[in-house]
Amino acid sequence: MTNAPTTPGIVPARLDRQTLAANFSDVEPPMGAHEAVVAADRCYFCHDAPCITACPTEIDIPLFIRQIQAGQPEAAARTILDQNILGGMCARVCPTETLCEEACVREFAEGKPVEIGRLQRFATDTLMARDIHPYERAAPTGKRIAVVGAGPAGLACAHRLAMRGNDVVLMDARERIGGLNEYGIAAYKTPDDFAQAEIDWLMKIGGIATRTGVRLGETVTLQELRAEYDAVFLGIGLGAVNALGAEGETREGVRDAVDFIAELRQAEDLARLPVGRHVVVIGGGMTAVDAAVQSRLLGAEAVTMVYRRGRDRMSASEHELDHAATAGVRIITNAQPVAVHGNGAVREVEFAYTHDGPDGLKPTGETFRLRADQVFKAIGQTLADLPAGLSLCNGKIAVAGAGRTDLPGVWAGGDCTTGGEDLTVTAVAQGRDAAEDIHKTLNG
Amino acid sequence: MANLATEFLGIKSPNPFWLASAPPTDKQYNVERAFRAGWGGVVWKTLGFDPHIVNVNGPRYGAVWGADRQLLGMNNIELITDRPLDVNLREIKAVKRDWPDRAMIVSLMVPCDEESWAAILPMVEETGADGVELNFGCPHGMSERGMGSAVGQVPEYIEMVTRWCKKHTRMPVMVKLTPNVADIRNAARAAHKGGADAVSLINTVNSITSVDLDAMAPEPTIDGKGTHGGYCGPAVKPIALNMVAEIARDPQTAALPISGIGGITTWRDAAEFLALGAGNAQVCTAAMNYGFAIIKELTAGLSLWMDEKGYRSVDEVVGRAVPNVTDWQYLNLNYVTKARIDQDACIKCGRCYAACEDTSHQAISMSEERVFEVIDAECVACNLCVNVCPVENCITMERLPAGARDERTGQTVSDRYLNWTMHPNNPMAKAAE
């Protein structure tokens, strides 16, 4: 350890390797077999269960839990994967407290839902540990589909299309496939390179060719893809980031949170990853929480997350905010940045307190400053470029039904489209449903 | 504080909890530990003649578990004691000498001839034991040799052997009954006729707990084979309760003392046995499952409950529920109830709906908002919804008062007692008086 949490500036190695390893290990350890059976026994097997409706992929949750109870986690995994091929990742990253577990009648009854997320992980991990890929491809249809963007939407779409007998070319601008599974999700939610392990497992279906370093709009155009393939699916996510609109925003030390997170996820040695002593994160969503928490885990002495509205308006769930608080992140609400001060590099960020009234957000007139040698902007991602021929709706690609865009033969899903929350599980649902629609459209 | 001291067949014990004849009572070491823990008495593990029997050298227990591995039921293929007779007798004598205030009953199983019984009884008497229990119950192993349940299943044998025993000893004789019969009353009547001072029941229920699906053999599996064994523990309690009640309310055996056995695990189980006519309670599996320390819960629990209810002695509890055990034909058909769902307590799981809609009477409605309501016009009052509801007291059965209309039958509820023997649909009905 060469530095300490109190070392000024943006420096690596604030903590020793052992501490770093512990900090970035599984945030929720996996369940043991007995624990899983006991947890499964708490499920009431509700009629027309509310948890199913609350899951964007509509997994038959009571059924898979009953299968765990009956001693067959592998069968449970199939029930999960039938609906959600990235059930393993979702089990780790879904904000279950606002999805299935919020709907669980036991949450209502006693504030302790059935641990659906952890049970899902138990089932899918069991199956994957046995290296079973339970799906086979249908007879070849002879159809070729281009899937652009290899995040959860693209992966789910590609798998379902391949399973139905179509040939898929999965392309992505990045070096590695996986989208935010690989570059975005907090490291402690998916340790041990789970994202790639899951992709390897998913690819066992066959029929999916991958091409990385291919950027739509640069390397290839939508026009060309439409000409070459029978259909195109766009799952390109949100590639751009909102600007703060505060003075001094371009000072050294100010950075997009997603870039920091991507670097962290790709870092081979966390001890070499630099982080500030006084870190300020601006935003109130998952990205802000993840940037703040991971800065703390890297050893930043003081991390403050500042959100312009009230806590109830933050898109991060209570569970995540608690997690941030436990990690030692200070959360300030009702304050928006007005200026980034410093002499070259950032030294302070100035905020104005806000009042969220009937006619919008208004500064109260009172301001304050936070010491900062590093600032992360996490105030939302937006669509980078709208491919020609498509139209926008609320800043995203407009789609109807199961992801049909304005252009015939072009479907889209995931974060880049309207509809649903920007979550991994939503992307999976949309990719899957688009695949079924594409398959039906092409093959009757 | 309630007095738990009991006198059963004149045998005194500080509380009504005895350890049943089984591994917990197989030797001096265990029994002394039990007495130190506070058990009121023991029925010593069944004795037989030398050469002593041998047990299997592989597993002897099978089990049925709940989700958290709660032992719900257990079976065994153990035989009677596998130690020499004189060793057991010597130990019994020593224990009784050191623990004179505890009940010491000796369980016996010898071949079905008078000489055998005439030979063993004096040996037991010599130990100073308080009484004997005739093991006519074990359903496995010994029964193949014409003992245990092979005797207990034939009322004539029960009567005969009991009579021999009464003839050859002055000790109280208790006959332990097997539940593996069609009508337990015949066995109890036979024991009574033979002069038994009491019956004890139940011994274990013939069973196979599970099958090893890889070995394709019943469990416990001995070298690839398995056999039926005796089932005990919480799972058998309902069977035992009914059998105890059957004997208690049979006019022919109503006066016969009963020692209740079968699945007793907490004070409540014991209280239920007492209420149905048992004079005391024997415990085996619960002790094997948790150790002797459970006696503290049993005695403290029973005592607290008795205090709350104002019962001063165990005798005041014994048989209290027997008058309320009746035949189906005497149940009041004018007693009309309907299920009621407490909407504040309801957690909207829909289990009641699934149960009633799929398997009963379509008497629960479900709205878009998952509000579940009973449809009185369909509810037959079966109680299934109450039992499947995960929330205690969320669904209850409410009695319709006399004069109210039963929406299902369209009839006005009568306050007149009407049972099947009086019912107009009964071709044999006698006119109501």
Ligand SMILES: Cc1cc2nc3c(=O)[nH]c(=O)nc-3n(C[C@H](O)[C@H](O)[C@H](O)COP(=O)(O)OP(=O)(O)OC[C@H]3O[C@@H](n4cnc5c(N)ncnc54)[C@H](O)[C@@H]3O)c2cc1C
């Ligand atoms: C920091 C962070 C943390 C998050 N944490 C969670 C969480 O814990 N739980 C949760 O449910 N959700 C979380 N999310 C949201 C979740 O990651 C996304 O909703 C999900 O990944 C969306 O999937 P997608 O397939 O639509 O897009 P992405 O995962 O963004 O994938 C899009 C892919 O398209 C590629 N691409 C983009 N443009 C082009 C182009 N022009 N040509 C070719 N390829 C292109 C990209 O390289 C990328 O691989 C988080 C998001 C972030 C940013």
Ligand SMILES: Cc1cc2nc3c(=O)[nH]c(=O)nc-3n(C[C@H](O)[C@H](O)[C@H](O)COP(=O)(O)O)c2cc1C
């Ligand atoms: C391993 C085992 C061995 C038993 N051996 C005897 C026995 O030798 N003699 C006997 O009368 N009953 C024997 N029993 C039956 C018990 O005494 C008792 O009747 C039965 O287990 C039901 O009571 P429980 O549910 O409290 O266990 C045995 C039970 C078990 C579990």
Ligand code: SF4
């Ligand atoms: S008591 Fe029986 S019939 Fe009536 S509502 Fe309940 S389950 Fe249905």
